[in-house]
Amino acid sequence: MTTVEEPTGTGARQVRSLVDVQKGEISREIFIDEQIFKAELENLFPRAWLFVGHATQVPNPGDFFSSWMGADPVLLTRDNKGELNVLLNSCRHRGMRVCRYDEGNTLQFTCPYHAWSYSIDGSLVDTPGALHGVPQQKAAYGTNLEREKWGLVRAAKVHNYKGLVFANWDPEAPSFDEYVGDFHWWLDNLADAFDGTEGGTEAYRGVHKWRIRSNWKFVSENFLGDTYHGASTHASVEAVGIGPGGKGKRRHGERQNEGGFSKGRMKTSFRRGHGASDNIAYEIPYPEFAEDDLDDYFVAAWEKRKEKLQAEGRLLGGRGPATLFPNMSFAAGFPRTILVAHPISPTETEVWRWYLVDKSAPEKVRDWLRRYYMRYAGPAGMTEQDDMENWDYATESSRGVIARRYPFNYQQGLGQETASDLAGSVHSHHAIAGEVNARAFYRRWAEFVDNLSWPELTKLAQVDDRTTEHVAETTDVAGGVKVLDAVDVVDGPPAK
Amino acid sequence: MPIDEALLERMLLLESVSEFLYREADLLDERRYTEWLDMLAEDYQYSVPLRMNVAYGETDAREETRAGREILWFDEGKETMSLRVDQLNTGLHWAEEPVSRVSHLVTNIRLDAVELPEVSVSCRFLVYRNRVADETDFLVGRRKDRLRQVGDSWQVVRRELLLDQSVLLAKNLSIFV
Incomplete structure (x- = not known):
């Protein structure tokens, strides 16, 4: 494999040539190859908006939470003014990880190596994360050390979306709102309480973290719209039944049987790479609970939300599973949880899972959801256990020389995309077996990895060539009419 | 000498408890899960907290997530354990199909408290799993068990397991630890 000779990218189309969305064929090299992985680290992760953590994990000044952005360790901190900062967790002197704690509270990070210290206290430094203390500064540097230049590296952009904290290293990157586009309806359902209260959720304490021997993209793809795997992969958990209805009841809830999972449901695929296995016009019913008082809570929440959203002219669907390009996956119903697939090598990934709950949930609901999440998801979850087996051995058995000569098949629903009311997206009526989302994800992925410039990336995202109608204007489901800024129609689809 | x-x-009690824990390990490693479930009391509670890296002085307050309110690897009773056994017995649970080779080592067994008919026991565990070919996991840590005398044997009432990993280095926990 020698196709990617210049991982920093020169506009050459090496990686895009491996992702043939017209034929629905994608090379196995993109899951295995070292050079492509290096190009991902160089060109994708430093430019994409990445999920870092939840604001409720750092409620007070000085609180911090250790996270990752791509292969770089970062600290999500709250400074003494209450603002969120995302800092590279590596000393500017010799690179030592200044903080090896997973969480805690401090306004100063002191490197153990030579004791350079960095402050997030605005009364000591102008910029949170700035270099504050240098042992023997005068003896070593005289007056030559420009401390303002040697603070912890800060993420260029940080965005708190209803408690979901994202960051981006690239000052040239589009705003979070532009990057997300109409996919925000799914994030809203994730971040809002079940009764529709905006941002009314918090993260339980405790993030599941585990290593898998898989390429990170298998993980993103699985939640992006692969509803096809459920029947086989999760046959055992479904046969046993771990759902809200009690022992023997389906894992997502009994009402899913009333056509709930597939009837009237469509996949939604965004040109920017995001994808959801449902559409916002389709509202899944709340599950049926074995215990009456739980049922009462969720019935009331569903009714209240319905009233609120309908008054705002909003549709009720959009709970996923879904993936925000490139590596944040989530489901906003049962369960309601966030996953990030951190890349370690082409064949190794660290998976993190956060679990959300309504801030106002009574103790019984909080405890029931917690137990349901733990038996469902994470490495001990009876559903998720079987996913890792697939991802790991799909990765391993694609490493061989012969295997790598044969691409994967992504032809489900090829050419059958239909128009969507949401800007920059299409639907696929294939509720279960449709791969439209994966094709769009890898197409976008290749455009990033080939290091297309932001103007090029933005231009490509503004015209969706997958339907005959170019979506240049869309009715905003919140009520008004939203017109995309300066839609510059390019000549036909980009070369693959 | 009297x-x-x-x-x-106390020695006989320790011997009886040790014998029970070794037999339990055998049943698990011989995949006799249904018989194993009979060794758990109906009110069995099992918890495996997450372990975090926290600063000196904060370990008591923060190192482990708390059962009953936060996210753990496991925090469940016998009913969910039984569902896990049912899942293994479907033959379709791909995470354990083909089945893994597992050895449970139990050591450093001590009686912490004797309050018959119940006793509190602490031990160390080492659970080795090998599956397919080179997939190999070591799960090591401390365990506290509460056992209850039932007839001439015991049942496990409460089990708290402290796994010595913060990031789980195994791809899943599809075996009983």
Whole structure:
């Protein structure tokens, strides 16, 4: 494999040539190859908006939470003014990880190596994360050390979306709102309480973290719209039944049987790479609970939300599973949880899972959801256990020389995309077996990895060539009419 | 030399408890899960907290997530354990199909408290799993068990397991630890 000779990218189309969305064929090299992985680290992760953590994990000044952005360790901190900062967790002197704690509270990070210290206290430094203390500064540097230049590296952009904290290293990157586009309806359902209260959720304490021997993209793809795997992969958990209805009841809830999972449901695929296995016009019913008082809570929440959203002219669907390009996956119903697939090598990934709950949930609901999440998801979850087996051995058995000569098949629903009311997206009526989302994800992925410039990336995202109608204007489901800024129609689809 | 009756009694108790824990390990490693479930009391509670890296002085307050309110690897009772056994017995649970080779080592067994008919026991565990070919996991840590005398044997009432990993280095926990 020698196709990617210049991982920093020169506009050459090496990686895009491996992702043939017209034929629905994608090379196995993109899951295995070292050079492509290096190009991902160089060109994708430093430019994409990445999920870092939840604001409720750092409620007070000085609180911090250790996270990752791509292969770089970062600290999500709250400074003494209450603002969120995302800092590279590596000393500017010799690179030592200044903080090896997973969480805690401090306004100063002191490197153990030579004791350079960095402050997030605005009364000591102008910029949170700035270099504050240098042992023997005068003896070593005289007056030559420009401390303002040697603070912890800060993420260029940080965005708190209803408690979901994202960051981006690239000052040239589009705003979070532009990057997300109409996919925000799914994030809203994730971040809002079940009764529709905006941002009314918090993260339980405790993030599941585990290593898998898989390429990170298998993980993103699985939640992006692969509803096809459920029947086989999760046959055992479904046969046993771990759902809200009690022992023997389906894992997502009994009402899913009333056509709930597939009837009237469509996949939604965004040109920017995001994808959801449902559409916002389709509202899944709340599950049926074995215990009456739980049922009462969720019935009331569903009714209240319905009233609120309908008054705002909003549709009720959009709970996923879904993936925000490139590596944040989530489901906003049962369960309601966030996953990030951190890349370690082409064949190794660290998976993190956060679990959300309504801030106002009574103790019984909080405890029931917690137990349901733990038996469902994470490495001990009876559903998720079987996913890792697939991802790991799909990765391993694609490493061989012969295997790598044969691409994967992504032809489900090829050419059958239909128009969507949401800007920059299409639907696929294939509720279960449709791969439209994966094709769009890898197409976008290749455009990033080939290091297309932001103007090029933005231009490509503004015209969706997958339907005959170019979506240049869309009715905003919140009520008004939203017109995309300066839609510059390019000549036909980009070369693959 | 007079026989220390109290010491003798304690040694016999420890022997009985150890024998029970070794037999439990055998049943698990021989995949006799249904028989194993009978060793758990109906009110069995099992918890495996997450372990975090926290600063000196904060370990008591923060190192482990708390059962009953936060996210753990496991925090469940016998009913969910039974569902896990049912899942293994479907033959379709791909995470354990083909089945893994597992050995449970139990050591450093001590009686922490004797309050018959219940006793508190602490031990170390080492659970080795090998599956397919080179997939190999070591799960090591401390365990506290609460056992209850039932007839001439015991049942496990409560089990708290402290796994010595913060990031789980195994791809899943599809075996009983």
